[in-house]
Structures are given as C-alpha cells and as structure tokens.
Amino acid sequence: MTGIEFLASFIATGRLHGIGIGSTLAEVDRALQHRRVDVVGEGGVSLRRDYGFVEFYFNPGEEWVMSGGSIELHRLANAPEPAARWAACTGVEFAPYTAWAEVRKALSEAPAVPEFTISDQGGFLEYRAENSCVSVVVVDDEEEERGYHAGHGDVWSVSLWAPVRAS
Structure with a gap:
C-alpha cells in the first residue's frame, strides 16, 4: 500500500491498522x-x-488508552530510514514527500469523503476533518521548495x- 492510500484511509476514518482513539496499549x-x-x-x-x-499519545487509567497521535511526514525528506523500517513492518511505503493534491485525489475515491474546516x-494550512478527528497540516508558503x-x-x-465531549 502506498503512503497516499494509507493517509486517505486514515483521514477518512481516524483509524490506522485498526487502531485509533480509545485503543488500549495492548491493542496497539x-x-x-x-x-x-x-x-x-x-x-x-x-x-x-x-x-x-x-x-501515539496515551492517557493512564485501568489501562493506557490512546488519546492522540501524529504522522510527522516532514521528517522523511531528510531521513528516509524511518519510512523504510515502517514499510518493512507494516507494508505501507511512504515517499520522501507527500503532495496534498495526491492525498485529496485518493480521498475523493473513498467511500466517505470527509468535509474539512x-x-x-x-x-501552513490546517485541514480539520471533524468526523474522523484528523487534521492535516500542509505547507502553504509558495517560496518553500522541496529539499531537506x-x-x-x-x-x-x-x-x-x-x-x-460535551459535559
């Protein structure tokens, strides 16, 4: 699976490899x-x-429970080794750069296309999908070129x- 396909699924569902908010440490x-x-x-x-x-971030309780997480794609341009290790473990291959336009195209083919604020x-621009509780931060400075x-x-x-949660 490509990183773009993986991200589209994650953004649409808020789940990756079957885990998400509320997953226990054992499930992860x-x-x-x-x-x-x-x-x-x-x-x-x-x-x-x-x-x-x-x-991933966890809060304590009877068990550690996932409260959030992040995929720091900007790190891959300067250090491709983590992506290679991730691919070997998960079968998901990330490129050094991920164009938002390509992710949006993949999202348009998803069964439930999220609405963004x-x-x-x-x-940077932040695209928040409230239904899946996922946000995407995209470089918006036209002078920023790919490099490190x-x-x-x-x-x-x-x-x-x-x-x-509402009280």
Missing part, C-alpha cells in the same frame, strides 16, 4: 510489531510511544485527536 502492540521508544511523563500521567515519524497557520523538508503543497503532518 498487537497491531504494530514495530521498533519503538516509550516516553513516560513525569509521575506517569502520560505516555508517548515513538515509532520514528509516527507517534480550513484555517491559516502562518505558512517538505515544500509548497506538501503534507507536513497528520494528527489524530480525541473528540471533546
């Missing part, structure tokens, strides 16, 4: 047999699981967040 371990680093916050109040350019983030980092029109990162 079953879904991803990948080398990682765990960073526990002071006092054990948080856990960040770092897979290279993919990170767009906001300017100063040199993503260029104009490329996806910088994709984030997953927990929905805010």
